[in-house]
Amino acid sequence: xxxxxxxxxxxxxxxxxxxxxxxxxxxxxxxxxxxxxxxxxxxxxxxxxxxxxxxxxxxxxxxxxxxxxxxxxxxxxxxxxxxxxxxxxxxxxxxxxxxxxxxxxxxxxxxxxxxxxxxxxxxxxxxxxx
Numbered sequence: 001x002x003x004x005x006x007x008x009x010x011x012x013x014x015x016x017x018x019x020x021x022x023x024x025x026x027x028x029x030x031x032x033x034x035x036x037x038x039x040x041x042x043x044x045x046x047x048x049x050x051x052x053x054x055x056x057x058x059x060x061x062x063x064x065x066x067x068x069x070x071x072x073x074x075x076x077x078x079x080x081x082x083x084x085x086x087x088x089x090x091x092x093x094x095x096x097x098x099x100x101x102x103x104x105x106x107x108x109x110x111x112x113x114x115x116x117x118x119x120x121x122x123x124x125x126x127x128x129x130x
Contacts, residue, residue, distance in 0.1 A: 004028035020057035069102040
């Protein structure tokens with residue numbers, strides 16, 4: 001279980017009959033504090049690679065953006081691969097099973113719904129609606 005912020009917009013890819021995979025960089029921060037002797041311990045930020053599958057990936061593609069705060073539940077997975085130069089790389093990922101968005105909805109989301117239902121003015125319509 002992690003609570004943190006999205007570091008960049010999701011990278012979503014589709015394969016086989018509309019199946020989706022989304023990858024997200026995710027930051028968690030442990031707040032700094034002051035010891036009794038006055039020593040300052042700074043904030044510590046860790047970066048994680050989140051992987052979403054199927055419908056959850058489609059939700060992420062539509063609603064998750066850089067800076068959003070999320071609560072996620074998932075499983076840690078480790079994998080390795082060899083680069084073209086022959087170097088071995090190790091990757092730690094969190095395969096997300098459950099997600100809750102903690103960022104408030106932007107005001108523009110509500111106005112978008114209203115504007116889709118309202119008739120749009122024509123391009124040649126120069127009258128001001130008063």
